[in-house]
Amino acid sequence: MNKQDFNDGLLGFLDASPTPFHATQNMARMFANSGFIQLNEVNKWKLEQGGKYYVTRNDSSIIAFTFPHAKKYVMIGAHTDSPNLKLKPNPILKNDGVVKFGVEPYGGVLLNPWFDRDLSLAGRVSYLDSQNIIRDALIDVKKAIAIIPSLAIHLDREVNDKKSVNAQTDISPILACGDSFNFDKFLKEELLACGISDVVELYANELSLYDTQKASFVGIDEDFIASARLDNLLSCYVGMLSICSVDENTPMLFIASDHEEVGSASTSGAGGSFLESTLKRMFPDFEEYTQMICSSLLISADNAHAVHPNYPSKHDKEHAPHINAGVVIKVNANQRYASNSKTISRFMNVASSLGENTQNYVTRSDMACGSTIGPITATRLGIETLDVGIPTFAMHSIRELCGCDDVYSLYKIILGFSDLCQS
Secondary structure, rough: OOOHHHHHHHHHHHHOOOOOOHHHHHHHHHHHHOOEEOOOOOOOOOOOEEOOOOOOOOEOOEEEEEOOOOOOEEEEEEOOOEEEEEEEEEEEEEEEEEEEEEEEOOOOOOHHOOOOOOEEEEEEEEEEEEOOOOOEEEEEOOOOEEEEEOHHEEEEEEHHHOOOOOOOOOOEEEEEOOOOHHHHHHHHHHHHHHOOOOOOOEEEEEEEEOOOOOOOOEOOOOEEEEEHHHHHHHHHHHHHHHHHOOEEEEEEEEEOOOOOHHHOOOOOOOOHHHHHHHHHOOOOOOHHHHHHHHEEEEEOOOOOOOOOOOHHHHOHHHHOOOOOOEEEEEEEOOOOOOOOHHHHHHHHHHHOOOEEEEEEEEEOOOOOOOOOHHHHHHHHHHHHHEEEEEEOOOOOOEHHHEEOHHHHHHHHHHHHHHHHHOO
């Protein structure tokens, strides 16, 4: 696959995945089309040597793996969730002649860029059908149905100097005039559009707003990719294509977990049992399981902060990655990233053998460092782990920016890594 085809596919994946549920569904379809067999956690597994399998949890996390006769795996870890605005359980607000959504920020969302955007709604809806069965369905409204209008500068002359956003009062999206909007009717119409008419009662939902502007190439020479949810659907896409690009004799596993942006402490997050449970079912013999863990490597792939040309002082100048200059290796002395000299060296060796550049990132010593699924997974499993990422501008904004070269470079390195891991 060449870089242009790779990036064209990335844009399509980004647009088709407005929520973790949709991202997981799209990856599951890709795995099924690539010959992977779906497993269900509640059933007994009968794995066959040479098989390829995938399994989901909570409709928002997914694991895919090959199953050759091997005890040394290269694993790629990513996360499906991104900061956004989620609807509250009782979301309808009516005042001053309009209907609004009550929302709650999810994760460390950068709020200012959400103003004056054409917003749509997507996520999961749970309902009761006429057979008295609780079912789940995914909806994606797709069209722009809401907007958060800015306050005019005439009414706030200090806005350019002192702009702050109150998450309770300032970011309620407007969706209609008057007071006649019926939310349950709206949801039933969306379910009907998905072919679901047997809805006796609506129960709960997990719905998020998203920007309807599509992912695109940006720049005079189209050097950049601009989109929502680059953090961390970039890595999901790389991991998905990587495992779909190897044959069944290559020992590889890919996991994309939910809830990384809020700490990973959930049944479907990296702090949960999903990966460990899957690996122990792959290797039920304790000795073989332990040997596999001690011989394998997890590449935790999450976005990295590229040095912002308008704010270079926010970086340690010796560790300030540039966009389109290579995959970033992330290091933190306090183990906020799981990289160490051994895992870094292995990654650099593969990248160098392929002629791919790498860069180093260390947070300024006087600034707090974020974390990833890397240390969480390494702690839970005891597996050697490396944290890497794609250099990115505007992380956690409604629209982020990365380079066209870097994502493809990570894909090539992982494929090279999988080849070497068989030796």
